[in-house]
Amino acid sequence: MTGADLFIVMIAMVGGAIRVSTPFMFVALGECLTEKSGRINLGHEGNLVLGAMVAYAGSYTTGSPWLGVLMAGCAGLVLGAMHGWICKLPRVNDIAVGIAFMSFGTGLAFFFGKPYIQPSAPRLEAIPLGDWTGNSSVAQALQVNPLFFVGIALAVFLWWAFRNMRWGLILRMTGDSAASAKAMGVSVDLVRLLATAAGGFLAGVGGAFLSLFYPGSWNEGLSSGQGLMAVALVIFARWDPVRCVFAALLFGAAGAIGPSLQSIGISQGYYFFNAAPYILTLFIMIASARSKGAAREAPGELSIVK
């Protein structure tokens, strides 16, 4: 491998990390918000796929991809709110409900999404950040979608709000000690319902990115478990939104190894490299399960922590 090849691989990985990480980022932020309230929503895979379908359909019907993004968010919001509402019923297990919603969301998307597989919908426009370099591979890699920046801004905002805003503190309180929240007159169920709904909205937006930007079409094999891996990612990021962004970038870069090696003609182990994010998930889960510090930062009310 020459120096030029290495440069191309690196640039392709940076570009890939930015592209691939965005849906991870949104789902992880949504999951982070939900888990901070003391509830876990494993159904974000369903939100993601339904969001992708709704965004594509919305963009096709209205002609505006951004309207599609909003509709995807709303679809996720509805799924999230349903999850939140069912979980507040007595003796309902949030993990089981989440798995049901995973199937429900994807099933719904496949059912209504059939007519939209063929047609071509308007996509989201990227911001060309690398054109000034005059290097085509750099320009290609730095075609950054505005949603990427929205995600980063959102992460920083959440990080700030968890410390400096009333609702942020109440959310953390609810997630860490429901008894304290109740003693303060906070409605735990309502806080969790809102957090799960808002988290669902973000996961839906993550789905919109899949169908409207990268890969940029709607089909049934669109998501490859990003929604589920985002849950692992939140644990890895120890429930910190800013760390979620870095974790998402890391996953994105891992996912971009295969395609970027292929771009310089190395196709050996292509499938192995494609599996990199999943292998990474496995190792991260093992490492974080062994980490004793993680136990301290986990919201105390989470059913996986109790």
Next chain:
Amino acid sequence: MSAQMIADTATAPTAKRAPSLETAGMTKIFGPLVALDGVSIRVEAGSFHALLGENGAGKSTLVKCIMGFYAADRGAVLLDGREVDVKSPRDARDLGIGMVYQHFTLVPCLTAAENLVISRADAPTIIDWKAEMPKLEAFMARMPFQVPLDRQVSTLSAGEKQKLEILKLLYLDQRFLILDEPTSVLTPGEADEVLGLLGEMAARGEITVLMISHKFREVKAFCDSFTVLRRGRLTGSGDARTATVAEMSSMMIGDTEVRERAERVMHNDRAAVLELAGLCAEDEEGRLAIDRVNLKIRSGEIVGIAGVSGNGQSALVEALAGQRPLSDGGIFIHGKAFEPKRSDFDRFKVFGLPEEPLKNATVPRMSVAENMAFRAFDKPPMTSLGWWLSPGPMRRKAEELISRYRVKTTSPDSPIEALSGGNVQRAVLARELSGEVDVLIVANPCFGLDFASVAEIRSQIMEQRNRGAAVLLVSEDLDEILELSDRVAVMSGGTISYVSPIGETDRNTIGQHMAGH
């Protein structure tokens, strides 16, 4: 205080003054149980009032009705002589009635400052910490005791948490404080400090305190009036400074017969049975929960381990029971290495009564008979051929133990979780003490039990000692340790910092060692 004066204080503008509180004919019924039966108490403004009673006497129900957790079936709450309608804890807060619960209501992941600010009803949407911190520091400086504001609550000690709970109420400008056994997590020194300072604030007319307590010593030392409840009824009230402990306790217990405590048999020097050599174990986060614990217990001796909760006592009992792996050190019984597993428990005749026995020593949904057979179900006569379990002998054994240890249960087949706390305790004791006992490990055996059960369980422990068992007693109740032990050891910071024969020490010395001095 004359009726006229009371009326005057009620009508005067009392914004920042301590209020008085009365309940009139409070009644609360849970299904068939009358938890409160027309209880009327009166707490004068600026007084430090004790609410006494055994477990299940209705003290918690009464304060929960005052706080708006429960809606009383009948009765009213009068604040400064006026009837108030408290429907929820939020209403109580708005009226300036605050409560410190036995369990902490602080949020562990928030800092002390965050906990204080968020507890305010008018917490701003965006919290300007640059402006809030100086205000909080100024508030803290005015208070009789301090807690570091920037520390995460989960890193504070139990005493600091308790102080912060009280500070939170004062921060919210609540002038009627209800404290539910506030000193159970404090060292005697800390307890005296906190209660003393609250007493001074009450004497200055800044606050009124209603304290639920079991400890006569504290009531005598700090309270100026008291009320006693028994089985949901008011059985007495009076001036705490003039009433004697005997009077108060007879109001609490009534005429229940209490079994005589077993005599303490004096043994001559006997051989050490249980030896703990440099025991170390880690907590969930990898920090040392117990750090090189060394202790020898002789046959026919009770060694009481005192300490403020959370100093490694629970971890020590868990390590001895096999619930927590040892990271270093060894346990020896009669000089032979002991591993906390079922075969060794049997071989060395080690028995135990852990704290919270329903959680730690029973399977709640299995029957009383099955739970009582845990030590013997795999041996004859309950098992034949090494694998065939016969329910007949199991049931007969259970019936025998139930009658001998007076376990109150509807049948040996009812699930053990249906029993009251004291009866679960008795059932586990019956199982553990029915054979020959060489080593007995007991943790907080009387926590949450009524007077009669306490006396009975303590006498069972004493009987085992007299028969020659080596007894390790871990207790958060210093009185229990002083009553039962032959030697006292104090645990602080995960290690045993002080050991002394009972005759050569006193409450103060032990208290100082508990505080880590």
